[in-house]
Amino acid sequence: MTHPFFAGIEPVRYDPESTGLAYRHYNPDEIVLGKRMEDHLRFAVAYWHSFAWEGGDPFGGQTFERPWHPQDAMARARVKADCAFDLFDILGAPFFCWHDADIRPEAATFRESHDRFQEIIAYFEEKMATRKTRLLWGTANMFSHRRWMAGAATNPDPEVFAYAAATVKMCMDATHRLGGENYVLWGGREGYETLLNTDMGAELDHMGRFLNMVVDYKHKIGFKGTILVEPKPQEPSKHQYDYDVATCFGFLQKYGLEKEVKLNIEQGHAILAGHSFEHEIATAAALGVFGSIDMNRNDYQSGWDTDQFPNNTPEVALAYYHILKAGGFTSGGTNFDAKIRRQSLDAEDLVAAHVGGMDICARGLKAAAAMIEDGGLDAALAERYAGWASEKGRGILASDLAALSARVMSGEIDPQPRSGRQEILENYVNRFV
Numbered sequence: 060m061t062h063p064f065f066a067g068i069e070p071v072r073y074d075p076e077s078t079g080l081a082y083r084h085y086n087p088d089e090i091v092l093g094k095r096m097e098d099h100l101r102f103a104v105a106y107w108h109s110f111a112w113e114g115g116d117p118f119g120g121q122t123f124e125r126p127w128h129p130q131d132a133m134a135r136a137r138v139k140a141d142c143a144f145d146l147f148d149i150l151g152a153p154f155f156c157w158h159d160a161d162i163r164p165e166a167a168t169f170r171e172s173h174d175r176f177q178e179i180i181a182y183f184e185e186k187m188a189t190r191k192t193r194l195l196w197g198t199a200n201m202f203s204h205r206r207w208m209a210g211a212a213t214n215p216d217p218e219v220f221a222y223a224a225a226t227v228k229m230c231m232d233a234t235h236r237l238g239g240e241n242y243v244l245w246g247g248r249e250g251y252e253t254l255l256n257t258d259m260g261a262e263l264d265h266m267g268r269f270l271n272m273v274v275d276y277k278h279k280i281g282f283k284g285t286i287l288v289e290p291k292p293q294e295p296s297k298h299q300y301d302y303d304v305a306t307c308f309g310f311l312q313k314y315g316l317e318k319e320v321k322l323n324i325e326q327g328h329a330i331l332a333g334h335s336f337e338h339e340i341a342t343a344a345a346l347g348v349f350g351s352i353d354m355n356r357n358d359y360q361s362g363w364d365t366d367q368f369p370n371n372t373p374e375v376a377l378a379y380y381h382i383l384k385a386g387g388f389t390s391g392g393t394n395f396d397a398k399i400r401r402q403s404l405d406a407e408d409l410v411a412a413h414v415g416g417m418d419i420c421a422r423g424l425k426a427a428a429a430m431i432e433d434g435g436l437d438a439a440l441a442e443r444y445a446g447w448a449s450e451k452g453r454g455i456l457a458s459d460l461a462a463l464s465a466r467v468m469s470g471e472i473d474p475q476p477r478s479g480r481q482e483i484l485e486n487y488v489n490r491f492v
């Protein structure tokens with residue numbers, strides 16, 4: 060413990076019988092499908108929600124009182140880092156993630172902001188030298204400052220595009236320096252408020268050019284991490300270009316990036332786009348662009364991005380089922396892009412939220428692994444698609460419209476509908492979650 064903020068809170072241990080602050084399901088060394096649970100889940104703590112956010116919402120200001128407040132001085136940025144790494148140690152978190160704006164206060168000029176950023180990155184490097192927690196990914200905040208109000212790479216002003224390039228270069232260099240395993244781009248303002256003042260074609264071309272610059276720079280500096288784009292349909296923009304997985308894939312193909320870039324998929328964003336989390340994960344897996352996840356949940360009655368910690372085992376079980384079926388994480392992981400409620404004022408609330416979220420994900424992982432080991436869903440799929448595995452099925456795929464038409468006309472081919480057995484499969488899943 061380097062700071063008294065978390066004083067009295069012991070490192071969280073696995074203790075399934077505990078009624079206190081303990082992991083009842085997250086057992087890092089437990090072997091699941093031949094791999095340690097910690098290495099399956101690869102949890103990351105998000106600096107922004109847990110340490111930069113002060114509790115404000117659109118109708119009210121700061122509620123949290125932290126030793127690193129006000130966040131306007133470098134000395135307090137170091138206190139924030141001290142407390143952040145204390146939380147990582149308490150949780151035994153294998154990873155963390157940051158935006159540049161989360162970890163140090165911006166200054167009047169880019170150069171001063173850059174120099175302050177290097178100072179904190181050096182401070183992180185010093186801490187990481189003697190601690191467990193690694194960097195899952197870095198990213199640039201190109202949505203908070205007023206300069207980004209009309210976008211970053213998609214801004215009508217080319218000088219903002221250039222400023223975005225300088226910002227991303229700074230964050231990629233730091234991610235590379237700290238051994239980050241990915242670099243993420245969430246384009247919260249890469250979209251529009253109204254089409255009346257938007258040249259969408261130009262903006263998409265600029266965003267495609269920018270992402271090519273990012274990939275070129277990755278290779279130039281020898282960064283081996285994965286470049287990840289994070290889909291979200293809207294909020295704060297009225298329409299965000301990276302709307303969902305399928306839209307992102309089309310964008311990556313158009314600009315020749317589908318082999319260079321993968322996706323960071325967030326549960327709350329999937330829901331905002333009208334999809335289930337597992338839909339977006341299965342789509343990314345099918346398209347070969349699955350990378351990582353931001354784990355949280357939305358409030359289904361509020362309709363906006365509430366970024367709450369997950370608490371629904373069946374939901375996360377299906378997400379991890381599709382992640383495991385896709386081969387599991389490689390460089391990606393489970394980043395808690397989630398925040399405690401603004402009334403949850405205490406240090407213990409911050410710890411408890413992560414412990415609960417980690418346990419829910421561990422329960423989901425174990426349920427998903429059990430379904431995979433049982434093989435019931437795989438067997439059902441194999442049976443349903445057996446026709447395509449047959450000689451006849453392969454022949455149909457290799458045929459042509461005229462030849463197929465003749466065979467249907469002759470009555471040789473006469474399809475007979477069969478049950479999809481959805482309720483039986485839903486009952487099957489409910490045996491495991």
Ligand code: 3MF
Pocket residue numbers: 107158198243244245247289291325353364396
């Ligand atoms: C917004 C988000 C963002 C991104 C973050 C990393 C602030 O809804 O999810 O969190 O996750 O910018 O790309």
Ligand code: MG
Pocket residue numbers: 245289325353396
């Ligand atoms: Mg996110």
